Amino acid sequence: MSEQEGTTAEEVLLYLIAQLVEHPDQVELEIEESDTKISLMAKVSSEDIGRVIGKRGRVANSIRTLVRAAAVKDGVEVEVDFSD
Amino acid sequence: MSSEITVEEQQKMVGDFLEGLAKSFGLEASAENVSADDDSFEVNLVGDKTALGALIGPRGSHLVALHEVTKTMLQRRLPGANRARIRVDVAGFRQRRREILQAYVQELAKSVLGDGVEKGLETMNAADRKVVHDTANEIEGISTISVGDEPRRRVVLIPSKA
Numbered sequence: 037m038s039e040q041e042g043t044t045a046e047e048v049l050l051y052l053i054a055q056l057v058e059h060p061d062q063v064e065l066e067i068e069e070s071d072t073k074i075s076l077m078a079k080v081s082s083e084d085i086g087r088v089i090g091k092r093g094r095v096a097n098s099i100r101t102l103v104r105a106a107a108v109k110d111g112v113e114v115e116v117d118f119s120d
Numbered sequence: 121m122s123s124e125i126t127v128e129e130q131q132k133m134v135g136d137f138l139e140g141l142a143k144s145f146g147l148e149a150s151a152e153n154v155s156a157d158d159d160s161f162e163v164n165l166v167g168d169k170t171a172l173g174a175l176i177g178p179r180g181s182h183l184v185a186l187h188e189v190t191k192t193m194l195q196r197r198l199p200g201a202n203r204a205r206i207r208v209d210v211a212g213f214r215q216r217r218r219e220i221l222q223a224y225v226q227e228l229a230k231s232v233l234g235d236g237v238e239k240g241l242e243t244m245n246a247a248d249r250k251v252v253h254d255t256a257n258e259i260e261g262i263s264t265i266s267v268g269d270e271p272r273r274r275v276v277l278i279p280s281k282a
Contacts, residue, residue, distance in 0.1 A: 044146055051144035055137060055193045087196060095192050098185035105174045105182050106145055 045114045048106040049076055052099050057084040073113040076103070085120040127204045130194060131161045134206060137193050138165045141186075147171050154209065162207035164215070172211045180217070183210055218251050225255040229262045229277055238278040243268065249275050 042050075046065060054060040059081040066077040080088055089096045100116045107114040135151030142149035142165060149167030156162075165172065176183050187208045194203055209215055225241075232239050241252060249266060252275040256264045263280040266273055 044144075047144040047146075048141070051141060052189055055140070056189070056196050058196075087192075090192060094188060098188035098192075101177070101182055101185035102141075102175075102189065105177060108174065109146065 043074075043107070043112070044109045045074070045103050045107040045112070046076065049078060049099065049103045049116060052102065053078055053080060053088055056087050056095070057081070058087070059084055073115060074107070075115045075117070077117050077119060079119055082120040085118065088118050125198055125201050127156050127158065127161050130198070130204050130206075131156055131163060133194065133197065134161075134163050134190055134208070137190060138163060138186075138208070142167065142172075142175070145174060147174075154207075154215070156204075160205035160207070162209060164209040164212060166211060169211045175210045176213050180213060183208065183213060186210070221248060221251050222255045225252050225277070226259070229256055229259045232277045232279055233259075233261050236279050238276055240267070240276040241274055243272045243274045245271075246273075249273065 042065075046067070050063065050065060053063050057063060057080055062079075062081040062084070064079040066079065068075040068077070078088070087095070088099065090098075096116075096118055103114055103116050131153055135153065138151045139149060147167060149165050149172060152164045152166050154162040154164045165175065174182065175186055177185075187206070190208050191206055194206065207214070228239055228241070244252065253264050253266075256262050256275070256277050261280055262277055265276050265278060267276055268274055
């Protein structure tokens with residue numbers, strides 16, 4: 037397939053969200069970098085926010101776990117948040 | 121139609137999902153259908169074992185997350201459908217653990233049969249407890265109960281009364 041554009045963490049986060057939401061076209065990623073870590077803020081449509089968070093945040097936490105695993109490949113620490 | 125989706129079709133969706141995720145990790149991996157019956161199936165992602173470790177994690181913790189997102193993906197895609205129970209494995213990690221647990225339960229059952237004294241196992245999650253129940257209940261003279269509340273629930277092997 038095509039070359040990866042973002043970091044592994046970004047690719048994994050975008051892939052997972054796209055697989056879970058109704059409106060993948062409304063997904064946006066805000067990236068904030070500091071010296072020690074990267075903050076990824078995923079914005080999804082208000083209809084989809086519940087889908088990516090899940091009951092008691094279970095889905096969000098699972099996504100975080102996998103994105104952090106991906107970030108190991110990038111050699112950085114990431115923080116992942118979701119909003120609508 | 122959507123409520124009539126077959127287990128094979130669901131297994132294909134899960135396989136495609138896992139292969140896509142591996143690709144987003146920059147990994148080459150392929151999904152292997154391990155088993156399927158009327159209401160459940162298992163998919164194992166195979167490829168370079170060292171690289172796939174990222175999807176397994178310490179003591180399988182990433183695999184737990186992988187199972188959760190896979191299950192959620194299927195729920196989102198097939199709302200209201202008759203969804204099968206899924207089992208997700210990576211590089212045969214769960215399968216190996218299952219075999220080790222089965223062997224341990226068989227040994228423990230022998231000692232319960234030997235001295236007639238019930239023996240409890242450590243606390244486990246529901247999936248592991250199911251392996252213990254299934255393995256122990258196949259052995260004649262042994263039955264099982266679960267005691268304690270989640271997350272500290274555990275199985276006890278007891279000699280069945282003749």
